Amino acid sequence: GDWSAAVGAIRRFLPSGRVLLVCHVNPDGDALGSMLAVGLGLCRLGAAQVQATFPGEFEVPEPLAGMPGLDLLVPQERACADPDLMVAFDAAAASRLGALADRLERAEATVALDHHASNTRFAQVNLVDDGAAATAMVAGDLLDRLGVEVDQAIAECLYVALATDTGSFKFEMTTPRVHEMAARLIATGIRPGDISRRVFDTRPFGAMKLFGEVLGRAALDPAAAAGHGMVWTYVTLDDLGRHGQRPHVMDALIDPVRTVAEADVSVLVKQSGDGEWAVSLRSKGAVDVSRVAVALGGGGHRLAAGFTGHGTPTDVVLAVREQLDHHVL
Ligand code: 5GP
Ligand code: MN
Ligand code: MN
Incomplete structure (x- = not known):
């Protein structure tokens, strides 16, 4: 075999x-x-x-x-x-x-x-x-x-x-x-x-300050995913620069976001270039986010997936929101 x-x-x-x-x-x-x-x-x-x-x-x-x-x-x-x-x-x-x-x-x-x-x-x-x-x-x-x-x-x-x-x-x-x-x-x-x-469990002080800023602008959308709820935020290269952080620091931000009780789905929109965003999707079980990611050109697992998005963070998250209803399990 x-x-x-x-x-x-x-x-x-x-x-x-x-x-x-x-x-x-x-x-x-x-x-x-x-x-x-x-x-x-x-x-x-x-x-x-x-x-x-x-x-x-x-x-x-x-x-x-x-x-x-x-x-x-x-x-x-x-x-x-x-x-x-x-x-x-x-x-x-x-x-x-x-x-x-x-x-x-x-x-x-x-x-x-x-x-x-x-x-x-x-x-x-x-x-x-x-x-x-x-x-x-x-x-x-x-x-x-x-x-x-x-x-x-x-x-x-x-x-x-x-x-x-x-x-x-x-x-x-x-x-x-x-x-x-x-x-x-x-x-x-x-x-x-x-x-x-x-x-x-080790990161620089500047990363904590960056997290504070990015988590502070998170938004909750209880009606998304057929009422299962979505929470999302974004982080830009400028945010990273102001806090003196490297891009990988952005990846850890999905973990606090996904703790939100009112949302099944969490979305982190991470800038990777000019109008280009690496998007992390997580679900607690109500949505197959790998299908959402595949529909948007990416891939991953049922409860953890990602894709590359374009436009503004709002454009990207609206594209996700539109797909969520189609992939509720
Ligand atoms: P993360 O959000 O941690 O970057 O990725 C979560 C999962 O989605 C991982 O299993 C990863 O392989 C997958 N993934 C993330 N981004 C992409 C992407 O742009 N394309 C594809 N095909 N898979 C991705
Ligand atoms: Mn991997
Ligand atoms: Mn792996």
Whole structure:
């Protein structure tokens, strides 16, 4: 099946093949963590030429800057143009790999690890489990099947990935298997308290001031989503600049927004360019926001999805509001 095809494709190019690992644009903890875990695993198996990269601006978000395996990262300009083996992580579609998607044609073997229901099966071998809480679950299985012993460095990468996509083991996909995997990882001696504080609970004073401003202008629309309610706010590049913050700081803002009791759906509109916005959508269960995102050109999961919007924040949120009624579950 797919597992033996994936293991075969990887073994074929060890130890001397050119291996290129890629994850989605604006990498999060799951994208980077599952990619670096497999990267470190391949190195343990003797792989001599392993590069890891992602499209877009070459910046690792500050909270992830302490992750093991970061020395495998190269900017996309330095990534091998014609790898023997390419492995993609946490990307639902080739478009999420930006300019690096051209290697899918040129690589001899391509494997994708993912957990999005909307995954388009763009690789030769697709290890896609839409019941998995994180790509890290798939990455952990692959490492087992490759016979890699999970050491502390690999465990820390997988733990960050798993904790990121489960909202620190809070979201509905937090199955017994997730906790079994977490238990295995913690048993290697990694320190969950230190990792969580560093990755999720540390940010500069300016970020708190920025949050105050952005949360202060949130708006509640109780009639949206057939009466299930929507809460939304926006953050601009100018807001970031005034508080001296980097773009990744915007991503954490969805968490306080989604706590609002009066709204099933929360929307965060984050400026990414001139009239261009990265939109985060969350639902507590009344709406399938992956369908809302797909209708607007994006994708994601049933309760967490996103897309790129255009115009003003009000234009973007009106487009979302219009779609919500069509996707009430
Ligand atoms: P977030 O709001 O945390 O950026 O993303 C939530 C989920 O939606 C993630 O699973 C992510 O993969 C997906 N997602 C976010 N933005 C986009 C987008 O522009 N296109 C697609 N296809 N998926 C997205
Ligand atoms: Mn991701
Ligand atoms: Mn993920």
